[in-house]
Amino acid sequence: MSDPSFSEVYLKKFTHHNPHCKISVEEGCLVIGNPWGIDDARIKINTQDQEFIKDLNNIRLNPKFDAVFHDDTNTIEFIWSYLNPEQDEYKEIIDRKFLVHFSGEQHECYFAAPTSRLFKISNGFERLHSDTLNKSVPQIKIFKDSQRLDKCSENVKEYFKGKVPRNFFIKSNSTCYGENLDALVRHINFLLSYYDRHSPTIAIHHFDDSTQLKDCNPIRQIEGTFPAALSIQPVDDIVLKLMEVAKNSQSRFAFLYYYQIFEYAGYYYIDGSSKRALRNYLKDPALINCEEGKISELFSLLSESNQNDDVKMKNVIQEYCDPSVIWKEIENDKDFFSTEHSFQGGFELKPLIAMDTTEATWKAMWMPKLYDHFTKIRNSLVHARERRENKVILPSKANNKTLNHYIPIIRRVAEQIALKV
Numbered sequence: 069m070s071d072p073s074f075s076e077v078y079l080k081k082f083t084h085h086n087p088h089c090k091i092s093v094e095e096g097c098l099v100i101g102n103p104w105g106i107d108d109a110r111i112k113i114n115t116q117d118q119e120f121i122k123d124l125n126n127i128r129l130n131p132k133f134d135a136v137f138h139d140d141t142n143t144i145e146f147i148w149s150y151l152n153p154e155q156d157e158y159k160e161i162i163d164r165k166f167l168v169h170f171s172g173e174q175h176e177c178y179f180a181a182p183t184s185r186l187f188k189i190s191n192g193f194e195r196l197h198s199d200t201l202n203k204s205v206p207q208i209k210i211f212k213d214s215q216r217l218d219k220c221s222e223n224v225k226e227y228f229k230g231k232v233p234r235n236f237f238i239k240s241n242s243t244c245y246g247e248n249l250d251a252l253v254r255h256i257n258f259l260l261s262y263y264d265r266h267s268p269t270i271a272i273h274h275f276d277d278s279t280q281l282k283d284c285n286p287i288r289q290i291e292g293t294f295p296a297a298l299s300i301q302p303v304d305d306i307v308l309k310l311m312e313v314a315k316n317s318q319s320r321f322a323f324l325y326y327y328q329i330f331e332y333a334g335y336y337y338i339d340g341s342s343k344r345a346l347r348n349y350l351k352d353p354a355l356i357n358c359e360e361g362k363i364s365e366l367f368s369l370l371s372e373s374n375q376n377d378d379v380k381m382k383n384v385i386q387e388y389c390d391p392s393v394i395w396k397e398i399e400n401d402k403d404f405f406s407t408e409h410s411f412q413g414g415f416e417l418k419p420l421i422a423m424d425t426t427e428a429t430w431k432a433m434w435m436p437k438l439y440d441h442f443t444k445i446r447n448s449l450v451h452a453r454e455r456r457e458n459k460v461i462l463p464s465k466a467n468n469k470t471l472n473h474y475i476p477i478i479r480r481v482a483e484q485i486a487l488k489v
Contacts, residue, residue: 078118081125085139088131103189104205105131108198111189120188127185132273133253134205136186143239145186146270147207148179150214150231157266162234168256171248176239177256182211186235191215202273236270274464283469286476287400290393306332307486314479319471320449320463326475326482327446333388333489334381382439388488389481391434395427397476404473411467413460415448417441442478445471 076083079098083091090101098121100111113121128137135146151158165178190211195203211233217225238256250272257269307329314325398405398421405420420441421430448461461467 078121079124082127085128089129103129103193104134106198106200106202106204108196108200109204110194110196112192112194113188120185123185127189131204132250134207134271134273136183136189138183138185141239142242143237145183146236146238147182147186147205147211148235148268149207150210150228150233152231154230161264161267162232168252168259170252170255173248174241175252175256176237178237178239179234180237182233182235187211187215236268284401284404284472284476287396290396290480301487303486304332304489307489311482311486314482319468319475320461322475323445323471323478324449326478327442329482329485330381330385330442331377333384333485334377336489378443382436384485384489385439385481386435389484391431392427393484394434394438394477394480395430397480398430399427401473401476409470411448411461411470412464413448413462413467415444415459415461417444438477438481441474442481445474 079091083089086103088102088105092099092101093115094112096115097112098115100113101107103109103111113124115121126138126140128139129135130137133144133146135144137144151162153159153162162179165176168175168177190208193205193208193212195209213220213224214228214233217228238252253270253272257272260267260269310325310329310332314322317325402421402423402425406423406425408419409417411417420437444459445461448459461471
C-alpha cells in the first residue's frame with residue numbers, strides 16, 4: 069500500500085470541493101494547477117506555510133466565476149480591482165452595501181477590501197503558456213503586483229498611488245453553492261445595472277458543452293465549378309441588405325435574418341395561377357362596363373390571392389426554390405439532419421430526414437417539412453411565450469453550434485428566393 073499523498077493528508081476537503089484542480093509538490097512548494105479550470109495558470113504556496121495550506125480546505129474555486137468561495141463564512145468574494153475613491157465613477161460604488169432577498173434567502177452584498185486569503189492566493193498566482201483564448205481571472209495580477217511594488221516599474225508604482233483594493237462580496241445566511249447560485253448572480257447583475265448604469269457586474273463564464281457535436285462544414289460550390297458567365301438581374305434592395313447582414317452575423321441572428329427574407333417575400337407573393345387569372349380578367353374588353361357579375365368575379369380572384377402569411381411563405385419557398393439544390397447541403401451533413409437535437413432551454417427538434425433518405429424521397433417530402441422546421445426554430449428563438457411549453461432556444465455557445473448546421477440550408481433557400489423575388 070502506497071503512502072498517502074500530500075493532498076490526501078493536508079487538502080482532503082479542498083480536493084473534494086475542487087476536483088478540477090491538479091495538486092502537486094515541487095521544490096518545496098504546493099502547486100495548485102488549473103485553479104479556475106483552465107490550464108493557463110497555477111498557484112504556488114510554500115509548504116512551510118502550514119496554516120494557510122490547511123486554511124485552503126475552507127476555499128472553493130468555481131471555474132464559472134472569477135471568485136473565491138469561503139465555505140466557513142458562506143461568502144463569495146468576486147475579484148475586482150484597485151480604484152481611486154475620489155474618482156466620480158467609483159466614489160459612490162466603492163463602499164456600497166445592500167441586501168437582496170431571493171428565493172426565501174437573504175444575501176448581504178457589498179464592495180469591500182479583499183480578504184487575506186485572496187491576497188495569499190494572488191501572491192502565489194503564476195500565469196502559464198496556454199492555447200486557450202480566454203485567460204482565467206485576468207484581474208488577479210493587479211493584486212499580486214500590489215504586494216511586490218519594490219520589483220515593479222515606476223509606471224506600475226504610479227498606478228497604485230491613491231487607490232484602494234476592492235472586491236465584491238455576497239454573504240448568505242446558508243451555503244450559496246446550490247442550483248440557485250447562477251440565478252442569484254444573474255438577478256444581482258440585472259439589479260446592479262438597473263439602478264446604476266456605471267455599476268460593475270459579475271462575469272459568468274459559460275463553457276461550451278457541445279464538444280461532441282461535429283463542426284459544420286458547408287459545401288463550397290453548389291454547381292461543382294464556378295459558372296463561366298452570369299447574367300445578373302437586380303435583387304430587391306431590402307432582401308440584399310438582409311443577406312449581407314445575415315452573412316456577417318452569428319448563427320442565432322443569421323437564422324432570423326434569413327427567415328425575414330421568407331416573411332418579406334411572402335408578404336408580396338402572388339402565386340403564378342392567380343397572376344394569370346387576374347391578367348386574363350383584366351384583358352376582358354367588357355370589364356369597362358362594371359357589370360355586377362364581373363365585379364363579383366374580381367372580388368373572388370382577389371380573395372383567392374389574399375392568403376394568410378403562413379401559406380404565402382410556404383408557397384414562395386415551394387415556387388422559387390429547387391429541392392435538389394437544398395438536398396446537396398443536407399446530404400453534406402446527413403448525420404446531423406437525421407438525428408434529433410435538444411437545445412438548452414428545452415426545445416426539441418426532430419430529425420429532418422431519415423438516414424436512408426435519398427434525393428428522390430427528399431423531393432417528394434421536402435415541403436412543408438423544411439418550412440415547418442424553420443418556423444419551429446424561429447419561434448423558439450424569438451417568442452418568450454414558448455417558455456411555458458419548454459420550447460425555448462437560449463442564447464448559448466452550445467445552441468449556436470447546433471444552429472450552425474441549419475445556416476447552410478436556410479441561407480441556400482433565402483438565396484434562391486433573392487434571385488427570383
